[in-house]
Amino acid sequence: MICLPPTGINQGPIFLWLVWAIWTTRNYLIFEERIFTPEATILKALVEAREWQLAQSKIETTKPHMQTQKTYRNGSATVTCFTDGSWNLDSRTAGSGWIFLDSTGTEIGEGQSAERFVSSSLMAEAISIRSALNNALEKGFNDLILKSDAQDLVLALTKQEPIKEIYGLLFDIHALASLFTLIAFTFILRSQNSKADSLGKAANSHINSVPTFG
Numbered sequence: 001m002i003c004l005p006p007t008g009i010n011q012g013p014i015f016l017w018l019v020w021a022i023w024t025t026r027n028y029l030i031f032e033e034r035i036f037t038p039e040a041t042i043l044k045a046l047v048e049a050r051e052w053q054l055a056q057s058k059i060e061t062t063k064p065h066m067q068t069q070k071t072y073r074n075g076s077a078t079v080t081c082f083t084d085g086s087w088n089l090d091s092r093t094a095g096s097g098w099i100f101l102d103s104t105g106t107e108i109g110e111g112q113s114a115e116r117f118v119s120s121s122l123m124a125e126a127i128s129i130r131s132a133l134n135n136a137l138e139k140g141f142n143d144l145i146l147k148s149d150a151q152d153l154v155l156a157l158t159k160q161e162p163i164k165e166i167y168g169l170l171f172d173i174h175a176l177a178s179l180f181t182l183i184a185f186t187f188i189l190r191s192q193n194s195k196a197d198s199l200g201k202a203a204n205s206h207i208n209s210v211p212t213f214g
Helices: 015-032 038-057 121-138 151-158 164-177 194-209
Strands: 079-088 093-101 107-116 143-148 182-187
Touching: 015 038, 079 121, 079 194, 093 121, 093 194, 107 121, 107 194, 121 143, 121 151, 121 164, 121 194, 151 164, 151 182
Parallel strands: 079 143, 143 182
Antiparallel strands: 079 093, 093 107
């Protein structure tokens, strides 16, 4: 997880920088006929990641407000989101489902999605939360209470503790969370999450019914 000195890249995933370096190296080859070795491309990614990291340390940043549910009870603009992930061990597919309720408990939206090559149920839950946050931002929601029955994941999000298995997903979720004015992650029992659970299972069932090629 931590890159050894002298590069010192120890915050955030390096994957995005590698992809960007490969893309720019490709453009140099196509448009300028300049060739860079794999070693030079990797070095470029590390240097740019390091420069970005140092630049961020100079900017005063604030963490998103992880308020408790009680804080939101009088907020008329607050939206509650129930989300759940469904994972299939045999096919390694995951379905995500989420619903949005306004402050009166009226459903104002829902969504579902599915992905292949998911390695665990925990990863499926994290993907579901990330998808729900993306959809909430697209709908213009500013204050959000997100409820999930994945207790370990909610605990990791509220305490902002890393889980190696889903490190990249947690990084994405925290980045999305910072875009809300107020946000809270709360744990609920599975029995209280039946609608989101049904949407996730339906999405997972659908992707498994579609044949794959190649």
